Amino acid sequence: MFTTVVLPIIILSALGLIAGLLLALAAKFMAVKSDPKFDQIREALPGANCGACGYTGCDDYAKALASTEGVKTNLCIPGGENTSRAVSEILGVEFSNVERMSAVVRCGGDCDATGYAMEYRGPQTCSACNTFYQGRGKCSHACLGFGDCVAVCMYDAIHLENGIAVVDKEKCTGCGMCVRECPNSIIELRPTSNLVFVRCSSHDKGAFTRKVCSRGCIGCKKCEKVCPTGAAKVTENLASIDPKLCTNCHACEEACPTQCIRSYPLNK
Numbered sequence: 001m002f003t004t005v006v007l008p009i010i011i012l013s014a015l016g017l018i019a020g021l022l023l024a025l026a027a028k029f030m031a032v033k034s035d036p037k038f039d040q041i042r043e044a045l046p047g048a049n050c051g052a053c054g055y056t057g058c059d060d061y062a063k064a065l066a067s068t069e070g071v072k073t074n075l076c077i078p079g080g081e082n083t084s085r086a087v088s089e090i091l092g093v094e095f096s097n098v099e100r101m102s103a104v105v106r107c108g109g110d111c112d113a114t115g116y117a118m119e120y121r122g123p124q125t126c127s128a129c130n131t132f133y134q135g136r137g138k139c140s141h142a143c144l145g146f147g148d149c150v151a152v153c154m155y156d157a158i159h160l161e162n163g164i165a166v167v168d169k170e171k172c173t174g175c176g177m178c179v180r181e182c183p184n185s186i187i188e189l190r191p192t193s194n195l196v197f198v199r200c201s202s203h204d205k206g207a208f209t210r211k212v213c214s215r216g217c218i219g220c221k222k223c224e225k226v227c228p229t230g231a232a233k234v235t236e237n238l239a240s241i242d243p244k245l246c247t248n249c250h251a252c253e254e255a256c257p258t259q260c261i262r263s264y265p266l267n268k
Helices: 002-029 036-044 057-069 080-091 126-128 148-152 177-181 208-210 220-226 251-255
Strands: 101-105 158-163 165-166 189-193 196-198 233-234 237-239 261-263
Touching: 036 080, 036 237, 057 189, 101 165, 126 148, 148 158, 177 189, 196 237, 220 233, 220 251, 251 261
Parallel strands: none
Antiparallel strands: 101 189, 158 165, 196 261, 233 237
């Protein structure tokens, strides 16, 4: 009875004790020492892991800051100036301002401006719909309207309104998650100081754009002609506004015949 029941229990207990001791010794002698500076920097970062800084995540950015001289402390867009200031103090370097960014959706083709060319019955995501003949809409460059961008936003800053995505500029931190998620690449980051942008991404000729969307850019160049600073340019049938040159005078917005050039706050 002893050899069949008690002895195996004793052996297993001894093996467990030995294994525990070995693990404890390994943890003590093989542990990787933590860098206090890295820990402090990582604590100062917001933990969004959005990649807006150009690194794979907050850990990677913190490691670069702690170990590599010259890495900029103002790369964390979601963290803003508070994070930049905290990291600068930890590293003992001069504080650098952070230019606040916000996402904008370069499409004004809501349900009132355009429509669908076909009925789509597949998975209800933008990425899936986009693989089906470039989407369901009459305009192949338009917002697909399933909200993949909404799903990845951690700040509740983007919502679907009347069939298209719309960004709440006050809530947006400029992390860029929605930019990377959009399969049609119609979301971009712009400085929050720049109020005017083009709500269209189509390079189709004006005659075709008029047929598929009443708010699309037709490449008429009226914006280009009235812009006093040269910020508005039309290239390949599509207008664009250079935020570095734009003074928010709204001349281009007033001249646009299709209302595809808009400014914040958006007035529906």
